Amino acid sequence: MKRLLLFVLVLSIALLLLFINTVRQPSFQPTPEKITQVVINIEEAAQRLSSLLQFPSISTQMDDAAFSAQTQHMQQHWPTVYDTVSLQTFNQHSQLLTWTGTDASLEPLLLLAHLDVVPAKQQSWQQPPFSGNIVDGEIWGRGALDDKGSATAILEAIAALIEKGFRPRRTVMVAFGHDEEVGGTKGAVAISQYLKAQMTSPWMTLDEGGFVLSNGPLPVSAPVALVGIAEKGYLSVRITATAESGHASMPPRETAVFHLANALNAIEASPFKASLDGPANQLFDWLTAETPWPEKLLFANRWLFSPLIIATLEKSPGGNAMLRTTQAPTLLNAGIKDNVLPETASAVINLRLHPRDSGQQALGHLRKVIDNEAVTVEPLEAFDNSSTVISPTDHPAFKILAQSIRNSFPDALVAPYLMVATSDSRHYTSLANRVYRFLPFRLDNDELKRLHGRDERISLRMYQEAIQFYANLIILSSDTQEY
Numbered sequence: 001m002k003r004l005l006l007f008v009l010v011l012s013i014a015l016l017l018l019f020i021n022t023v024r025q026p027s028f029q030p031t032p033e034k035i036t037q038v039v040i041n042i043e044e045a046a047q048r049l050s051s052l053l054q055f056p057s058i059s060t061q062m063d064d065a066a067f068s069a070q071t072q073h074m075q076q077h078w079p080t081v082y083d084t085v086s087l088q089t090f091n092q093h094s095q096l097l098t099w100t101g102t103d104a105s106l107e108p109l110l111l112l113a114h115l116d117v118v119p120a121k122q123q124s125w126q127q128p129p130f131s132g133n134i135v136d137g138e139i140w141g142r143g144a145l146d147d148k149g150s151a152t153a154i155l156e157a158i159a160a161l162i163e164k165g166f167r168p169r170r171t172v173m174v175a176f177g178h179d180e181e182v183g184g185t186k187g188a189v190a191i192s193q194y195l196k197a198q199m200t201s202p203w204m205t206l207d208e209g210g211f212v213l214s215n216g217p218l219p220v221s222a223p224v225a226l227v228g229i230a231e232k233g234y235l236s237v238r239i240t241a242t243a244e245s246g247h248a249s250m251p252p253r254e255t256a257v258f259h260l261a262n263a264l265n266a267i268e269a270s271p272f273k274a275s276l277d278g279p280a281n282q283l284f285d286w287l288t289a290e291t292p293w294p295e296k297l298l299f300a301n302r303w304l305f306s307p308l309i310i311a312t313l314e315k316s317p318g319g320n321a322m323l324r325t326t327q328a329p330t331l332l333n334a335g336i337k338d339n340v341l342p343e344t345a346s347a348v349i350n351l352r353l354h355p356r357d358s359g360q361q362a363l364g365h366l367r368k369v370i371d372n373e374a375v376t377v378e379p380l381e382a383f384d385n386s387s388t389v390i391s392p393t394d395h396p397a398f399k400i401l402a403q404s405i406r407n408s409f410p411d412a413l414v415a416p417y418l419m420v421a422t423s424d425s426r427h428y429t430s431l432a433n434r435v436y437r438f439l440p441f442r443l444d445n446d447e448l449k450r451l452h453g454r455d456e457r458i459s460l461r462m463y464q465e466a467i468q469f470y471a472n473l474i475i476l477s478s479d480t481q482e483y
């Protein structure tokens with residue numbers, strides 16, 4: 001009886017502690033403040049974006065004339081901006097705009113966007129992809145979301161602020177790359193090298209990335225403004241099994257294909273380690289106070305419940321990618337004839353590296369798991385593109401970014417996260433570690449598919465919010481006394 005009483009007592013205390021820990025979770029969300037509204041004629045702004053969407057600036061095809069015409073068009077359509085800022089071009093089509101602030105001691109705010117797009121199959125779209133048609137309050141075209149809509153929203157915000165008589169204290173730089181979709185070597189790399197030579201260390205760098213996502217997989221009902229604080233690394237490895245070739249009529253026990261199959265099975269059976277450290281932990285820090293019960297109890301007590309949270313998250317591809325280095329088999333190769341045993345059989349696995357795993361560590365893990373001398377594991381290309389550094393969320397720059405988001409999207413919650421895709425911003429991480437990835441567009445899970453997909457478009461309302469967001473960010477970054 002005494003033992004039972006003791007057990008009940010201990011259990012009650014434990015539950016009470018969990019409960020207290022849950023209700024005492026502090027909110028990380030800044031309180032939305034009243035904002036300086038910039039005056040925008042959204043109909044005219046929509047026309048300007050529409051006109052830019054008509055240039056087929058497809059970087060896989062690199063039509064120089066289209067890119068040159070586009071640059072010229074931008075200067076003609078945003079004269080307020082181009083008359084005020086200084087413009088430098090890089091490799092002909094990338095632009096660096098500098099709007100000099102009044103206080104030279106402040107490090108600049110650097111806004112990134114790219115002017116190139118991926119191809120689009122004309123027939124499958126409801127409106128032609130390079131029409132820029134405005135239908136029922138939506139601007140249609142390849143690049144509306146990724147990423148011309150962001151580039152022009154930045155220009156609109158700057159133009160509106162100039163017309164208001166605003167002059168930033170902190171210098172604002174805008175870098176428009178023209179080859180992001182093919183790696184950014186001519187644009188982002190060239191601009192970041194130039195900035196490095198100038199010893200420019202941005203106070204904050206902001207590029208495309210997360211969105212204001214509604215109906216997402218997160219446990220909160222409010223939309224979530226996801227801010228990428230790191231990008232996963234990218235590494236493809238070739239796994240090659242070797243055995244004696246010969247006639248298929250008398251096969252030996254060991255064949256290259258069976259070796260390879262065993263190796264692939266071993267890889268599947270031993271996925272990379274998953275845990276809630278790094279960006280995933282920060283995501284839950286920022287959302288837990290706003291998470292409804294009973295999930296709130298779990299997230300507030302991750303020290304106890306992380307195995308349960310991980311087990312739930314890893315069931316979905318998106319959740320799984322957030323927690324660990326993923327391994328996707330993409331290419332298979334063996335054999336030349338149906339009755340000949342191949343000497344080699346190979347597979348390519350595309351890895352997306354979590355910040356906790358370097359490329360070398362990932363190769364080591366695969367070799368250990370396969371553990372077969374007949375099988376080699378080598379990087380497909382000579383480079384190891386490990387993940388980026390994790391940008392801080394306790395720096396004033398992140399606070400200003402979070403505040404600007406909350407001011408522009410008061411119903412949304414800000415959350416840092418790990419980006420699975422790559423962007424131009426990785427080329428800027430050597431300048432300073434405050435690199436964030438956020439596109440100020442409201443999207444749901446279905447609308448996300450329009451990026452690089454069919455029927456890409458942006459509503460005038462979304463566009464207006466985006467312009468207002470960039471204006472807020474410029475004003476708040478300029479006002480801050482810190483740094």
Ligand SMILES: [Zn+2]
Nearest residue numbers: 146147180208
């Ligand atoms: Zn993009």
